[in-house]
Amino acid sequence: MPFGCVTLGDKKNYNQPSEVTDRYDLGQVIKTEEFCEIFRAKDKTTGKLHTCKKFQKRDGRKVRKAAKNEIGILKMVKHPNILQLVDVFVTRKEYFIFLELATGREVFDWILDQGYYSERDTSNVVRQVLEAVAYLHSLKIVHRNLKLENLVYYNRLKNSKIVISDFHLAKLENGLIKEVPAPLSLSFLPHTPRRALQVSSSPRP
Template sequence: MPFGCLTLGEKKDYNSPSEVTDKYDLGQIVKSEEFCEIFRAKDRNTLKMYTCKKFHKKDGRKVRKAAKNEIMILKMIKHHNILQLVDTFETKKEYFLFLELATGREVFDWILDQGYYSERDTSNVMRQVLEAVAYLHSLKIVHRNLKLENLVYFNRLKHSKIVISDFQLAKLENGLIRDPCGTPEYLAPEVVGRQRYGRPVDCWAIGVIMYILLSGNPPFYDDGDEDDSDSRDKNLFLKILSGDYEFDSPYWDDISDSAKNLVASLMEVDQDQRLTAQEAIAHEWISGNAASDKNIKDGVCAQIEKNFAKAKWKKAVRVTTLMKRLRASEQGDSAAAGLAPGASADPNTPGVTPAAPAGGGGLLAAAIKAGLSEKASDTQTATMSALSLPSAARQEEQQQSRCNGDIPQVLPPRKGD
């Protein structure tokens, strides 16, 4: 084709807002997540109910990229344990994703409502999660943010299936991935250590989920000052790097050796030695009769309420704050447009993040090496002082930027990156 026949900057075809509202009746906002709003929606013709996720383009490039990424990934997926994409619209101002509506409860809430809860119940949950993840991995898709909040029962029937949701951070494994991504408590050692990683990170997260469901406790925690979040996060990442967790008494006294073996195989620090999702499905605790029928509800529920009730409340507050900041970022971006690259800005201005200091890669390498090879307390103290990690609240707010190729704030960049 002659050059003169090329059409540059072709106009994009957008849906009109009326196309969305003519087909669906959008209800009130159910909740606000990090980068989108969740609605209940009813198909005006079939009267069937769906979940609608609305992403506002004005909230920034990262939000737009998250919406397009989730649409791309979900269009590739069809599995009975994954919440299915039904419809999409793109207007000039928004992205709309319509998905199946899961009316059941989160796994935590389901456990608390049971009169009897055993390893066998956990095994049934984990089997479904593993089957879904094995399917994703067969397509070379890495979820990258598997956690208990993303596992829900599809409906409230007694034998409802489990479904996995939230694919905003999922990624195709075209070569190994570098950018850190996910919820801090579920991060695999290779993500924390800024190594290249792939599908094994999902298997590590499944091991963390299984650990929590069997004991009610997180595998990695710090008993330090609750107000000193920086110190607690440093300790958390150090423990993850070295796989420093235990099957503590009395919480694990009634748990079978087979269950402990599977957890340990999924939470293997060396990603090359870690069990794959397909291998975990074949484990006797999942496919055989090794899971105990003993009632462990009282112990698990007591620890869940102790460890996670406050965390869910804190997350709700952080999400509300984050949405306000995202909405304010339009004004912040406009105000900062006249600044030269690297110019300073008021750190108290909404939507403005102070620049991180450069350097630190050499300290990181020494810190990780020391943390993995030494057990002495003075070595750990030196390691923690070398690491520069954000607080848990800032990590959650920075999560999306780390997943879009920006310089991650979890750990300093390594030399040569």
């Protein structure tokens, strides 16, 4: 679907809320974060499941800035270890950001349950994160919120890759995110815990 001609700061052109609900079924809230609510969403045409982050503009300037920031950064990136942007809708009252759905657990939760991480698994996670971070740095992007809660197993398979999520605090090195033309609808897809990690020969999560 082609890009629209409005920018994220445009005050005259907005999606209608019905455009969101015509395309997606939004389920119940599965998580509430500082700036947004997170839903599991189903594309009515393809049946594919996604994650939807809904930011309420009425919640203040910081929330609006976080939403614009996440959209602007995610439009710039495409990497296997970064959760990819799928679709964006901007209504008068809300920002809807649709992302790939990662069905695995946060690395943080897995460690809390298991109490340890094998040396092999640790090196595998670190390698993937460093590759993604190197990619971001090559684009002059700094994530600024890397923590185990934002490292997620993409699925529940033993060999699942790790993906980095949550880019609302990310910044470009020069501090400026270009006002990239924002689509009315956009579709495209091809604090770390202080507890020390114990080394073990346990199986992968």
